[in-house]
Amino acid sequence: xxTREEKGEARGEKLGLHNLHSAPGSTKDRKRLxxxxxxxxxxTSGKGHKGIKARAGHHGPGxxxxxxxxxxxxxxxxxxxxxFTNPFREESQVVGLDELASLPAGTEITRESLVTAGLAxxxxxxxxxxxxxxxTQAITVRGLQVSAGARDKIVAAGGRVEE
Numbered sequence: 537x538x539t540r541e542e543k544g545e546a547r548g549e550k551l552g553l554h555n556l557h558s559a560p561g562s563t564k565d566r567k568r569l570x571x572x573x574x575x576x577x578x579x580t581s582g583k584g585h586k587g588i589k590a591r592a593g594h595h596g597p598g599x600x601x602x603x604x605x606x607x608x609x610x611x612x613x614x615x616x617x618x619x620f621t622n623p624f625r626e627e628s629q630v631v632g633l634d635e636l637a638s639l640p641a642g643t644e645i646t647r648e649s650l651v652t653a654g655l656a657x658x659x660x661x662x663x664x665x666x667x668x669x670x671x672t673q674a675i676t677v678r679g680l681q682v683s684a685g686a687r688d689k690i691v692a693a694g695g696r697v698e699e
Contacts, residue, residue, distance in 0.1 A: 569581035569582060626661055626662060627660075627661050628661060628662050628663065628664040628681070629656045629657060629660055629661055629662070629663045629664070630664055630666055631650060631655050631656060631663060631664070631665050631666070632665075632666055632667075632668030632669050633665065633666070633667055633668055633669045633670060633671045633686055633689055633690075634668055634669025634670070634671075635655050635668075635669075636655075636665070636671060636675060637669065637670075637671050637672070637673065638653075639653060639675070641673040641674065641675075642673070642674065642675070643675055643676075644675075644676045644678055645665075645675055645676065645677045645678065645680065646678050646679055646680070647663055647679060647680060650663060650680075662681060663680050663681070664680070664681040664682070664683065665677060665680055665681070665682045665683065665686045666683050666685070666686055667683055667685030667686040667688075667689055670689060671689055671690060671693050671695075672693055673693060673694075673695075674693055674694035674695040675690060675693075675695040676695055676696055676697075676698065677690060677695070677696075677697045677698065678698045679698070679699070682697050
């Protein structure tokens with residue numbers, strides 16, 4: 537095994553991308569297809585003449601057309617199409633009562649206060665408070681959607697909900 541001095545590396549030189557070398561024989565040049573008759577893989581590039589296996593995007597490594605089932609009717613066309621996706625659907629950011637319990641007592645809960653506390657994102661849609669967990673301190677919820685169960689628990693704890 538050659539020493540570092542024999543390889544021409546200076547003592548104390550840091551290992552970096554400029555002085556990395558692979559082990560001898562560990563790398564092999566790729567097969568260059570379609571580069572003339574002398575290469576052994578010229579003209580048809582080792583795919584023979586015509587036929588489905590000679591076509592681009594079919595068979596072989598990395599080949600195969602997605603959803604092609606050998607000529608049989610693909611499953612995406614055999615199955616019935618059902619349903620509807622509403623393009624105007626709005627996702628709510630859900631905040632549970634147990635998360636609100638971590639805020640200081642007497643805090644007014646608004647969208648801005650939830651964003652600063654890290655419980656909601658600023659530009660991600662409306663915020664809705666759900667009755668997950670319990671709350672013991674009195675809080676005031678202003679300008680947020682609140683589920684019926686969460687409203688009952690907040691009022692029972694001495695807080696109030698303002699629309």
